[in-house]
Amino acid sequence: MERLLIEGGTVLTMAGPEAVYADGAVLVEDGRIVYAGPRRGAPEVKGARRLDATGQIVMPGIVNTHCHAAMTLLRGYADDMRLMEWLQTKIWPAEAKMTAEDVYWGTALAAYEMLSGGITTFLDMYFPADPVARAIQDTGIRGIVARGIIAVGGPSEALSRLEESREAFHRWNGKANGRITFMVGPHAPYTCPPDTLVACAELADELGIGIHIHLSETAGEVEEARRQWGKTPIRHVYDLGLMRGRHVVAAHCVHATDDDIAILAETGTGVCHCPVSNLKLASGRTPVSKMRRQGVAVGFGTDGASSENMLHILGSEMRIGAIQAKELEGDPAVFTAYDAVSMATIEAARVLGMDAEIGSLEPGKRADIVLIDTERPHLTPNHDLYGLIAYSALPSDVTTTIVDGQIVYERGRLMRMDGREIMARAREAAARIVKP
Ligand SMILES: [Zn+2]
Structure with a gap:
């Protein structure tokens, strides 16, 4: 022993x-x-x-509920831009040039950075799934892999990505002594049409796993959803049946309405709160205390390094998130230091549905x-x-x-990999993918 x-x-x-x-x-x-x-x-x-x-x-160990780990390769590449312009002119073209090997080194760099700041578990949404799982295995961190599913290119695109998620699950789930687990990762309602979202729910049920999705990150996204479906993104996925009978982890929910918060509470949906990313992209201020008062579990997340710039909860999300929660309600007593530490550990574990295994130092965990x-x-x-x-x-x-x-x-x-090699490989990959 x-x-x-x-x-x-x-x-x-x-x-x-x-x-x-x-x-x-x-x-x-x-x-x-x-x-x-x-x-x-x-x-x-x-x-x-x-x-x-x-x-x-x-x-x-600190729990990072929302990340796009390999985006470390794009850290500092396109700061100070508006979200849609940033995605369309900078991020998506660079990502199109990323190889699986690049994703491996980018994820390894992220794991190195996170471990250096005390993060032991992260929920990742990226693609492809294999190199992400391999980097989790090799660095020694604990990770949940949600292969990002975007279906703007039509139904066949969605199908092939669902199939890749299924294959990666069977290849990797439970590996590295259980450190690697999975969720199904539909990117967002604005990148996945209703039939794709329903297919994701079916795959999650088939594999017995949860769903990770972005919801109500920006005011523009909510406005567009109201125009298209006559309701908020949260109400939309709820009405599609996504949130019933399975565990859903929703990133952001910055613009959640009272009705949305009631849905999140009723369905036990966990919320990933990424205050630095939301502030830096000027997306808005998440009603975090309101959600928690209604019984919604909320955990801190870093989001990707191209929007947050550093993958740290300590000294970053925790500190800024706590300060923001006070400012939002005009009351410094509304959110305590204990609340902040809880949202970085045990409550974050609850967000991921992993609180029986991690999040506190208790016998059996x-x-x-x-x-x-x-x-x-x-x-x-x-x-x-x-x-x-x-x-x-x-x-x-x-x-x-x-x-x-x-x-x-x-x-x-x-301890398990050469940190200098990871940084060197990441620098090489980063230089190549941003070359015009
Ligand atoms: Zn995100």
Whole structure:
């Protein structure tokens, strides 16, 4: 049996606001947590590898609910543009030149970056699925692969992409000790006609998996949906039956109406909140506290690196998202530091339907754990641990990232691949795909 004992740090379990242990310990056996609590209560173990966490916070791995990982290759390529112009003149032409190998290196770069900032799980919507799954396998991160399905080219385009999703699922689902799982990924109602959305729901049922989709990201999208179907995008997919009987993870929902929020709550649809992407693209402000008050699970997501520019929740989505939630309702008490940390961990796991397995440090769960060094000027002193994480911590404060009980990132080093090679390959691919 493989045992890892993390001891001496402040263990923050996210099993509730009070579940914090100043001199704590976490014991991991064969990739699962068997103990998380005060050090003096930890079971006696022989032959365990020991990790000294003195001076550090030991917390659950951060969960990124929405990403287009390989878009790291387009980071900084076309900033400061309007969404549709940006997609049509810059992003789609560059993506058309991306090979499967490019997607592999772009995803590996994203995984490296995410692990360096304490993200242990991400939900990815990109294409093709194979290199994404391979990069998850090789880097050691945990990932959900949703092959992006766009059907603007007609029904045959949709069919071939659904078939590719099915094949990739059978090839990869549950591989890498269960680190790789799948969802069906219809891009959005404005890129998938109703029959494609229904076909996606059928495939999700056939494979027994959920659906990941973008909904109500911009005011223009909602306006167009009202013109075309006489209703909002959320009401539209609900009426098509997409949200009943299966788990749906909806990215953005910036322009969700009260009726939309009631639908999200009724159907248990999880929402990915990407405040930085939404702000940078001037898409609007998501009614995040309103959604959560109605019982909707909301988790932070980074979106792709060509809209957010960095794939970090710590110091980025968490901090800006919390500040924005306060500003939106004109009340600093409406959204707390604990809310922010929850939306980065256990609530984000609930969004993905994975809270039985990840999101908190509790016995029986997979050992996805992050260590944060608090011996830093901007983390001194420590009056409130949640405030420290939500408002002060930076991705570079992460020293160690553990996925499935394995140390996959430690003090600047990706453990399973050569980080410098990943960056070199990504630079090469990036230069080629943007060449006119
Ligand atoms: Zn997106």
